Amino acid sequence: MQADTPPQSSSREPLVGRPRRWFLLAVLMSAVAASSGITVIYTMLVTLYRVFPGSAAVGWTVTAYWLGAAVFAAICGRLGDLLGYRRVLLIVLVIAAVGGAVAACAANLAVLIAGCVMQSVASGITPLSMGLVRENLPARQIPSAVGLITAAGMVSAGLVYIGAGVVIDRYSWQGGFWLKVVLCVMTIAAVRLCVPKSHRRSDARIDFVRGLAFAPALCAILFAVQQIHAWGLRDARTGGLLAAGVVTLWLWSRHQRNAADPLINIRLLAKRQVILANACMMCIAIGAMQLGQVFSLLLQQPVWTRAGFGLTATQAGLLMFTINIGATLASPWSGRVAARYAARQAALIGMSMLVLTWASLILLHRSMLLFVPGAMLCSFGLAFAQTAVYNLIIEATPAEQTGEATGLLYVFFSCFFAVGAQAVFTLLQGASVSEGGASFPAGQSYVAVFGYVAGSALAGLVIAYALPKQRGPGHRPSVLEGAGLSGPARTR
Template identity: 70%
Template sequence: MQAEVLSQQGHRAQPVTGPPRGFTIAILLAAVAASSGITVIYTVLVTLYKAFPASDAVSWTVTAYWLGSAVFAAVSGRLGDLLGYRRILLLVMSVATAGAVVAACATGVGMLVAGCAVQSIAAGITPLSIGLVRENLPPARLPAAVGLISAAGMVSAGLIYICAGVVVDHYSWQGGFWFKVALCVVAVVAVRLWAPPSPQRPGVGIDYLRGLAFAPALCAILFAVQQIRTWGLHDQRLWSLIVGGLVVLGLWARHQLKAHHPLINVRLLKTREVVLANACMAFLAAGAMQLGQVFSLLAQQPAGTHAGFGLSATAAGLLMFSINIVALVASPWSGRVATRYRARRAALIGMVILALAWASLIVLHRSLLLFVPGAVLCSFGLAFASTALYNQIVETTPAHQTGEATGMLYVFFSCFFAVGAQAVFALLRGSAAGHDGASFPADSGYVSVFLYIACSSLAGLLLVSMLPRRRTY
């Protein structure tokens, strides 16, 4: 852990100070803070609908978070490359803490949504953490460290779901956000104590104003996707936002390609390995990443619909935690495979597992006893594949662009996660089963979703197979 590595400017990073385990603890706590972002919001969402029954804007707590995360992940990663990962990581977690405080103190939906939007800056924690470990660890240990970050995110999400639920049940919905404040404060203290400062970087002149033009364009497109259910595919507002956003993105990309010091280095997307990794992440986000939404609904749907298991919210939370905990094995294992055989092979293994696991659920989902091992296999494959994709980006980009490249990967994740959520909702809505006056997805709807995700995993597998076998960096 005391190893020193050369930064892109030729300066040596300062060695990790304090106890050798301190740096690892700090990075893991940062991963916990990152996973608490959307998890806490999901946990308190049902309670928020009850607390603000007259408002239709409660769902914007989730929408605002995803819109902001798509922007902040790329910007935070790039600023980390330019100004130092530790410095920007501390800033990002501090701002996320402030956002959680605003949400906890909210007296109305508007203030609540604003607090959730500010919290979305936590999306930058993962790319900054990966940049920090790459800066301070030898290359041989890097894939395993990335796997540890991924595992910590998935497992802590399950724990946070349960803990935040207990806080909300015994206190109030505000307690969920105060719980997140506590997690972020602990992470900030740990990073400040045990993460070494980044080496000095020479100043560069960047046109921040035009460099940030992608943000409103991306938000316009994602907002349009989120509004498909409300507006419908024939609404002119929908296509105006999408077309307008794409035009602005095109103009922004043209400017960034010509800029000597771009805010976001679009040239990275000219690299075959980076393009394929991002495209594979897009299929993963639109498909297998929908695991939480699909499994939670299937677990709690009344058994009388002949398409659900009728579990309580608490039991469903425990089930989801049990499913996610396999990431403790899958992510580090994926890192070890990447260390020995390169990330390409780890990604191939993960995508094969995903395709087979989701296809098996077409039959296994009718029995809880059979569904659980199938779902565990889905979670295992997801952790294995997602860790491998982050390691693939690390392998194929220079060290001084780690934050930017992994941040861009998260942007693809955020965008296509929103698209995938709409696709899953449309497939589930295509068939309905009534129960006690309420409408739930029919069994055929779940079969369609499992088939759709299996096919998206196969598409990702095809893209991974096109990756070159050699390591670029």
């Protein structure tokens, strides 16, 4: 009967042979384009302070990017579920490329920030890539493919950091943004040539006006968090923005929960595994995900502080790339563990690694020879745990809601990443050493940060233990079987 016909995406034949390899290459290029946006901005921050001297608003290039990323990830993921992942991915890449061009041609800081906001739409690439993988690959290969996407994002961030630094140093700061444009254009060509067309999944009439109410609410909350160090927790502006954001989110969630065709399906969060996976991501975002901020500062901090290693920016960039190399092994390995035993086991392994490795840095950070291997293990554990969380979401959600569910996960990541950045910033300011007007974190401040990150990972480990267990080895959740992603070939 017509009513029993499965969704088109579930009944599609998976890619085989050579087309599958080219498809994966295109998706991995998408991951590279997604990671390049904020990496380029981070790379040129020091240069921007020179180009726009005396402007306190330079930091808004980063703040605006993260505000936009928190909003666009959920919206793009949902639109991909409804309109087709390939179609929405191409639109996102075009907008990100235009944003890079706008930023490169900016004559003033306001236009530059606007270009950064446009580039933040690239946050939607991750949930769209996850949706494409689930739509086009056999079930047994999905966890490993998710691992490859995660690894590509982490490793490419290091490559883009180096490439953007060379372009900015040898040519101009605008060159960093033009590099982002080139990456997006190359990815557009790869997606058009190698990724099969996705079918439109729904003709639902969605109330976009009220459905988008979460966007200003999230922006209010994240902006308040970003301003805590400037305004203070007791400032009326901080409390007012937080209260307004929380109330608006509550009203929005009530509307979306009761709507027949919601823009963001809040009911997804009612599933135990989904909400616990998001809680695991929260623990990762507030702690281990601050790896780049902490390690980069420690590596470049002057030796006279007795806490840093005194490397140049280029040396630190090369070493950070080396540290991130572990992700190329960790993410696929995490995917294989998830495919064989279930994502819960992969999450337990990843979180355990994070607890042990960050705790060990309390002692290892005093020597470069010991710190670098410890830092590489931290990166390894981060990639392992992050891949496991994405696979937890994919295990627990229907195929037609993959983009929406992973988009919501990215929203959790963006929100709590901002919270974690403020926590780390506060801890690093706890004790400092000064000389000649320059002030840097003291050794005990780094010890406090390492302990804080290890504690957040321990909280994530406890949450991972609370995840529902599989019924037996190799068992896949029934929702995947119902979506045609596991088990024998389904008959009509």
